[in-house]
Amino acid sequence: MKFLYEKDLRQMKYTILTSTKHDETVRAIAERLGMSDAKLRMMLIRRFDMSLLENLESRWQMGQRHANDGDPVAEELGYELFTRFIPLVDTETMQTIYTDTQAMTQEIPFEEAIARGRARIREAILS
């Protein structure tokens, strides 16, 4: 007799992400992060549970409406958006990326520092 009921959920999670609204949301998040949506989808399936995936659209909307850090660097990086609203990166990693980028803006131009910061966020998500 079987005592464990763990089942492979990847197919069902993918079904959730392919509905109209979720697909749009995944594309929007991928554009914001500057990564391909197939890779993002893979990471979402690996990290999030099914109810969080279902709620992705509302969280993304609320994140865009309410996440503000009052700081251009944090805003560009999506500090609160990607830790609290859509928990793709854990808070400690985000904090180090944020402080490093903040320090970098003193030395190199703002856009370049942000670009480097975003690259590190992508790395953190894919790791």
Add this chain to the structure above:
Amino acid sequence: MSILQKIKNTVRSRSIHVSYVDVGSCNGCDIEVLACLAPRYDIEQYGIYVHNNPREADVLLVIGSVTPQWVDKLREIWDKIPEPKVAVAIGNCPISGCVYARRGTLTSPPVEKYIPIAAQVPGCPPRPTEILNAILSVAPLIFKDYEEKQP
């Protein structure tokens, strides 16, 4: 008929444990099964006790067309129910799939593919009285003289 069988018959006719499993419906039949608990219909006056534990159930009420997660699990639940047991399909969904048996669906009705069904209560959803009536009429057919009917 032995005395033991007689005692079993008497006891079984007044103590039916019901378990229900929703394998992907709209929830309408669920709440109609729940409504049977209400003092108006009072399912317990007939000796029927509803709780959701298949290991001590006699009657399994199956609700809904079968979703991907239930394809293998429904059979497991059925195997856990001790003999004698009976499954009753509530609503149109387990019988034919109702509105979900269309192009693009994720379900795979009917339930009969997975477990043997003894009685069907069609309706979308059926009334609580119909559900009650079905349980009361199918249970004696299966449970009376169960041991003697065994080959």
Add this chain to the structure above:
Amino acid sequence: MKKTVDVSIPLGPMHPCWKEPVRLKCETAGERVLRAEVELGYMKKGIERIMQGRPWQEVMFLAERVCGICSVIHNMVFIETMEKISDIAVPPRAAYLRVVANELDRIASHILANFSYCYTIEHETLAMYLLNTRETVLDNLERLTGSRINTAYMIPGGVRFDLLPEDAAAMLADLREVEEEMKRHVRIFETGPLIALRSKGIGFMSREDAIRAHTVGPTARASGVEDCDLRLHHPTYRELGFTQITRTEGDNFARVMVRFQEVFQSIDLIRKCIDTLPEGPIRGGGFCKAGETSYAGEAPRGELTYTIRTDDYGRVVDIAIRTPSIMNIEACAHAMIKDAASIADVTSTFISSDPCIACNER
């Protein structure tokens, strides 16, 4: 998701407290729940995929079968979206009758949710009282629409059946009875010392968490989120003078009490509707046209959004449904259950957010 501890206690998919199958995996340290994960897929019927490419006459009935408990509001929001797309006006009498049907459904749904909560904390007496009261409400829904659960009462440009004067009188008499009974039940719930021990201060959700997960309905209103009731913006409800009920505690007790208070409010709304029911036809006319729009209505559990694109023949080309349970279950699993003091509180907290898995997965 990353595992933090090894002990994972699964609840469900078949659980005595849960009406529908869902699986909660709670990671625990001793009795304390560190975090919970929801495993769905037990009710995924793919109804949005079925709806695509079908005429509205068919989608109307499919929309009801997204969820059986709140079927009236699913019907209403779909029909109002179609009316918005094709500029169909509703006669005033029909608009009022829609409110009557919707509020009856809301009372039934709220009582069922509170029944489940009382059943989960093992207060079976109150649970059975509530379930019996619900039958009276369903009788009235049947009197108005001809069916208990899936009513299909509304159609573009009106409603199907009129409310006769003698039926209205009987309904008012029944509602008086329901109100008296509910007052007694609320008194039992409010003053019960054992209920308070199981409910007050348990499953707390802060206002920030509620906003972050976009919780809606009684779950959000119990946490003190203002302006989250879409009935405030609905034209018919505005005529009736609707005000939102908000509590600030944010625990299980508040969520159940918000639902109790809304039952009384709904009874008042129905009375006002029947007293001021305008004369006139109950069905207008019109054609469903091509267009695309997004429209939201207030379901018993919160904001329900339909995004529909239709073609010239009135066929639904694309549809996306956002049900309230999506947000509420997610917030419940990741904000309320997190740091629950014991496993015993997980079930009652989960039920207190009024989860509807059929809505959540569609």
